[in-house]
Amino acid sequence: KAGVTQTPRYLIKTRGQQVTLSCSPISGHRSVSWYQQTPGQGLQFLFEYFSETQRNKGNFPGRFSGRQFSNSRSEMNVSTLELGDSALYLCASSLGLPGWNTEAFFGQGTRLTVV
Amino acid sequence: KQEVTQIPAALSVPEGENLVLNCSFTDSAIYNLQWFRQDPGKGLTSLLLIQSSQREQTSGRLNASLDKSSGRSTLYIAASQPGDSATYLCAVRPGGSTLGRLYFGRGTQLTVWP
Numbered sequence: 001k002a003g004v005t006q007t008p009r010y011l012i013k014t015r016g017q018q019v020t021l022s023c024s025p026i027s028g029h030r031s032v033s034w035y036q037q038t039p040g041q042g043l044q045f046l047f048e049y050f051s052e053t054q055r056n057k058g059n060f061p062g063r064f065s066g067r068q069f070s071n072s073r074s075e076m077n078v079s080t081l082e083l084g085d086s087a088l089y090l091c092a093s094s095l096g097l098p099g100w101n102t103e104a105f106f107g108q109g110t111r112l113t114v115v
Numbered sequence: 116k117q118e119v120t121q122i123p124a125a126l127s128v129p130e131g132e133n134l135v136l137n138c139s140f141t142d143s144a145i146y147n148l149q150w151f152r153q154d155p156g157k158g159l160t161s162l163l164l165i166q167s168s169q170r171e172q173t174s175g176r177l178n179a180s181l182d183k184s185s186g187r188s189t190l191y192i193a194a195s196q197p198g199d200s201a202t203y204l205c206a207v208r209p210g211g212s213t214l215g216r217l218y219f220g221r222g223t224q225l226t227v228w229p
Binding site for chain 2: 090
């Protein structure tokens, strides 16, 4: 059974550019969440999608956006990149269904470096 | 707002020792609690999931306990090995829904030396 797949693994971008990260959840999982991890702030929640709808959103500026497709794959986009956006971006998937195991499984992350 | 604290922040022990990592949370209305392991630069690996109605879970040399009323969980690692060196994170999912964000602690960085 394939795990959570995030692409690309590494990215180097210039300030002002935009970037799109992709996450393919475990087959059958309908909930996908995104987190930003930095040494100074730890793991911070970005947003969660379930059945193509954003269900929860963290405290990030509007430059951070996401979406989920009908096959549960998710993308997040960051526009007008800033140096402070350099981080490890992690995606987690879970079933998301009431009464079912809600164990969250994470991908290997995308390391974004903004120069 | 849920806050999760992990103590100690770092731990360095010789191989073979039994360890206890601590996690506390401020709001006892949780759906479940999950322990993760993270190796440098990598993603999170799920170790154990404890539902709010459970008191403990075991997997191999790992045992996690949950005391929801006091807002505490412990991760016990038996007979530690150098390969256990990593950062251990606990996370709680708020009660009331199977959806919603996980609240993470800052982690305990464990080093096991031969």
